[in-house]
Amino acid sequence: MSNELLDKVNKRRTFAIISHPDAGKTTITEQMLLFGGVIRSAGTVKARKSGHYATSDWMEIEKQRGISVTSSVMQFEYQGKRINILDTPGHEDFSEDTYRTLMAVDSAVMVIDSAKGIEPQTKKLFKVVKQRGIPIFTFMNKLDRDGRPPLDLIAELEDLLGIEGVAMNWPIGSGQTLQGLYDIANNKIEMYHKDGPDRFLSLDKDGKLPDSEPFSQNPQFQDTLGEIELIKEAGNQFDLQKIAKGDQTPVFFGSALTNFGVETFLQSFVKMAPAPASHIVNETEVLAPDNQEFTGFVFKIQANMNPHHRDRIAFVRIGSGEFKKGLDVTLARTGKAIRLNNATEFMSSERMQVSDAVAGDIVGLYDTGNFQIGDSIYAGKNKVVYPPLPEFTPELFVRVTAKNVMKQKSFHKGMVQLVQEGAIQLYQNYQTDEYILGAVGQLQFEVFKFRMKNEYNSDVEMTNIGHRVARWIDPEQLDPAMANSRNLLVKDRYGQPLFLFENQFAERFFKDKYPDVKLTEKL
Numbered sequence: 001m002s003n004e005l006l007d008k009v010n011k012r013r014t015f016a017i018i019s020h021p022d023a024g025k026t027t028i029t030e031q032m033l034l035f036g037g038v039i040r041s042a043g044t045v046k047a048r049k050s051g052h053y054a055t056s057d058w059m060e061i062e063k064q065r066g067i068s069v070t071s072s073v074m075q076f077e078y079q080g081k082r083i084n085i086l087d088t089p090g091h092e093d094f095s096e097d098t099y100r101t102l103m104a105v106d107s108a109v110m111v112i113d114s115a116k117g118i119e120p121q122t123k124k125l126f127k128v129v130k131q132r133g134i135p136i137f138t139f140m141n142k143l144d145r146d147g148r149p150p151l152d153l154i155a156e157l158e159d160l161l162g163i164e165g166v167a168m169n170w171p172i173g174s175g176q177t178l179q180g181l182y183d184i185a186n187n188k189i190e191m192y193h194k195d196g197p198d199r200f201l202s203l204d205k206d207g208k209l210p211d212s213e214p215f216s217q218n219p220q221f222q223d224t225l226g227e228i229e230l231i232k233e234a235g236n237q238f239d240l241q242k243i244a245k246g247d248q249t250p251v252f253f254g255s256a257l258t259n260f261g262v263e264t265f266l267q268s269f270v271k272m273a274p275a276p277a278s279h280i281v282n283e284t285e286v287l288a289p290d291n292q293e294f295t296g297f298v299f300k301i302q303a304n305m306n307p308h309h310r311d312r313i314a315f316v317r318i319g320s321g322e323f324k325k326g327l328d329v330t331l332a333r334t335g336k337a338i339r340l341n342n343a344t345e346f347m348s349s350e351r352m353q354v355s356d357a358v359a360g361d362i363v364g365l366y367d368t369g370n371f372q373i374g375d376s377i378y379a380g381k382n383k384v385v386y387p388p389l390p391e392f393t394p395e396l397f398v399r400v401t402a403k404n405v406m407k408q409k410s411f412h413k414g415m416v417q418l419v420q421e422g423a424i425q426l427y428q429n430y431q432t433d434e435y436i437l438g439a440v441g442q443l444q445f446e447v448f449k450f451r452m453k454n455e456y457n458s459d460v461e462m463t464n465i466g467h468r469v470a471r472w473i474d475p476e477q478l479d480p481a482m483a484n485s486r487n488l489l490v491k492d493r494y495g496q497p498l499f500l501f502e503n504q505f506a507e508r509f510f511k512d513k514y515p516d517v518k519l520t521e522k523l
């Protein structure tokens, strides 16, 4: 074991931000990048309106629609730590991508709009994070607007998400009357809209201001003192062990847009968030992050992030060891030996060659078609296989053809490459080989169509098949005559047959007709 490697690993903080769209994820990400010194101005709103876009929103489609479509990785140094933020698309049609990204982080930040409270998408994503048992830090955003009472917001965490909330700071007023934040953890007050020496007021050991301090008479502050007493007596007690397991979440209030409370949040987060932990590999083995041999898994594949470079990038979360240029690894799925000559770290769309990436970091490997989502790679002799990533059975389907029959080559290339990214599933009609795409959300098809045109110069025609229930059938039991328009017979990318049932009635009808045939939900 090398202490040098362990030191490096312990400096890593790799996390994702989860939220419902519009809660302020992009804005807070930008503020963090600003503190990390990787961008010089934030102001997402102004930038978007003037035609410049958030660092994390680099793709053409994102610019057009104003939504985050793909996960990006952003890296910066802060207070001696190497921070990796894995961005996740907020729109629920892309939740698959988000779920897989959440498998590659060590903690999560949950951004909540303090006027709206917990919204549906937050709830869904929270469940995934909770299942992983990793720490979750909460930022109650938009304090500069009138929001719900802070006590309600904390109670809602427990009521709707089943996680204890423990306040790290507390708003003094809100919206028009916002005065500042009572920083419970650091025993001071952070004043709103104040800079320099006036920004912080120190509290005495009882958490009070001296009477000589004019702010001590402020009515909002007086109210806050009452609330603080209440939460100190009746609220949840800060418990690092519960936080580590994801049973308790430290709650920070603030306003990302006015950059209020974000710095304190980031400082506390960096202190409390965990460094990369061990992984369970090969089903039962514990692999420590400071194990010398490099290992990792692919959680995302993306083609052509930069339209000027026609390439594909496999995003690898390093699970153990250190990445070095020219490293020889084995792809666990196929046993193929691959030399990793070309890799990038991410500063959003600005790519840099990797300098020192260790467990916890994400590297982007230029890929010529070797990798699939979920692949494990390892250096050394011992085979290492990471647990499978979650896969989702598509529910929406379309038929796809090339508009221009002369351009079949770019059509096929685009189909194959985009499908390998894993956001969309490819099927073929069992008899005619016609292409059928399956996705979880409609927007995925739109992005696909756009990218086929934009990146592969291929106009595609999509015919809606609509909602279908996908069920696999044992090839031995298959008789193609079982298929009809209500249960479309297709094959997946491994050539395995499945039926796409029009609805559950069609499925039941089929089961009644063929009681001996076994159908399965997943391959």
Ligand code: G4P
Binding pocket: 019, 020, 021, 022, 023, 024, 025, 026, 027, 028, 044, 045, 046, 048, 049, 090, 141, 142, 143, 144, 145, 254, 255, 256, 257, 258
């Ligand atoms: P998202 O990534 O979670 O979807 O949210 P994003 O940061 O894009 O923020 C959504 C909207 O909320 C933006 O306004 C943003 O300016 C605003 N916002 C974020 N944080 C705060 C905050 O602390 N206070 C207030 N008052 N607003 C905040 P928008 O008008 O939708 O901007 P635009 O996208 O139209 O430019």
